[in-house]
Amino acid sequence: MRKLKNEELDRLDPQAFRKAPKTPLVAVLDNVRSLHNVGSVFRTADAFRIEKIYLCGITATPPHKDIRKTALGATETVAWEYVRDTAELLKTLRETHRCWAVEQAEGAVLLDEVIPDKSQAHALVFGHEVHGVSQEVVDLCHGVVEIPQIGSKHSLNISVAAGVALWEFWKHLRT
Numbered sequence: 374m375r376k377l378k379n380e381e382l383d384r385l386d387p388q389a390f391r392k393a394p395k396t397p398l399v400a401v402l403d404n405v406r407s408l409h410n411v412g413s414v415f416r417t418a419d420a421f422r423i424e425k426i427y428l429c430g431i432t433a434t435p436p437h438k439d440i441r442k443t444a445l446g447a448t449e450t451v452a453w454e455y456v457r458d459t460a461e462l463l464k465t466l467r468e469t470h471r472c473w474a475v476e477q478a479e480g481a482v483l484l485d486e487v488i489p490d491k492s493q494a495h496a497l498v499f500g501h502e503v504h505g506v507s508q509e510v511v512d513l514c515h516g517v518v519e520i521p522q523i524g525s526k527h528s529l530n531i532s533v534a535a536g537v538a539l540w541e542f543w544k545h546l547r548t
Contacts, residue, residue, distance in 0.1 A: 385450075387446070387449050387450045390419070390422070390450040391450065391452075393422060394422075395422050395423060395424040396421055396422050396423050396424065396542075396543055396546050396547060397424065397493070397494035397495065397546055398421070398423045398424060398494065398495050398496070398497065398539065398542055398543065398546060399423060399424050399425045399426065399427060399466070399470065399494070399495075399496045399497070400414055400418055400423060400425075400426045400427070400496075400497055400499065400535060400539065401426075401427045401429060401459065401462065401463070401466070401496055401497065401498040401499065402414060402426065402427065402428050402429060402432045402499055402531075403429050403430060403432075403459045403498055403499065403500045403501065403506050403507060403510055404429065404430035404431045404432060404459070404500065404501040404504075404507070405428075405431075405432045405499065405500070405501060405502065405531055406431055406432075406501065406502055407502060407531070408433050408437055408439035408440050409439060409440075409442065409443045409532070410502070410530065410531045410532045411428065411432060411433055411440050411443075411444075412439065412440040412441065412442060412443030412444035412445075412447075412448075413443045413444070413532035413535070413536075414426060414499070414531075414532055414535045415435075415440070415443075415444040415447035415448050415451055415453070416443060416444050416445055416447045417532070417535055417536045417539055418447065418451045418539065419447035419450050419451050421539050421540065421543040423451070423539065423543075424452065424494070425451070425452040425453060425454065426451055426452070426453040426454075427453070427454055427455075427456050427459075427462055427466075428453060428454070428455045428456070429455075429456050429457070429458070429459040429462060430457065430458070430459055432455075434453070434455045435448040435453070436448070443532075459498070459507065459510050460507075460509050460510055460513055463496075463498070463510055463513040463514065464513060466496050467513065467515070469494060470493070470494045470495055470496040471489070471490065471493055471494070471495045471496070471515050471516075472495075472496045472498065472513065472514040472515050472516075473487075473495065473496065473497050473498065473514055473515065473516050473517065473518050474498045474500075474506045474510060474511045474514040474516075474517045474518070475497055475498060475499050475500075475506070475517075475518055475519075475520065475534055475535075475538050476498075476500065476505050476506045476511060476517050476518075476519065477505075477519050477527070477528070478511060478517040478519070480517065481516075481517040481518060481519035482516060482517070482518055482519070483518070483519055483520075483521050484518045484519065484520045484521065484537070484538060484541050485521060485541065487518050487541070487542075488545055489542050489545045489546055491545065491546060495542060495546070497518075497535075497538050497539065497542065498510055498514060499531050499534060499535050499538075500531070502530070502531055505528075518538065520534055520537055520538065
């Protein structure tokens with residue numbers, strides 16, 4: 374096997390990316406405090422060509438050097454919007470998207486058991502690094518998905534959780 378060179382990867386330039394069809398999926402960051410986590414979610418969103426990222430509450434927005442450091446240019450390709458109140462956003466998103474909190478909660482469905490409906494768009498909500506997705510926002514979601522974990526820790530870093538969950542939804546929603 375030979376490792377491919379960057380020019381062999383046939384990647385889209387930013388203009389082509391913006392015009393390309395998107396995965397019917399958005400990410401909602403509910404009060405994510407780490408700029409590196411925000412940048413990492415941008416990079417993952419670019420990889421799976423999702424529709425948009427909503428940055429809510431205390432979540433920082435581009436341009437910022439610490440977001441740029443991990444996003445590696447994805448803030449120029451992935452559509453994003455700042456919304457102060459996550460709950461108000463969810464009330465609107467519910468009309469057009471199936472909304473899922475990525476959280477540990479009663480009645481949560483394990484991520485590997487979720488098969489998203491391809492006929493509709495989906496929103497995945499990721500929460501604060503310590504407190505998770507707020508209960509008010511969980512209550513507004515159509516469901517909760519939990520990433521199965523069998524180790525001694527109780528959670529994944531938000532950027533890792535976003536990578537795992539966006540990948541799993543992308544597998545089912547790609548055309």
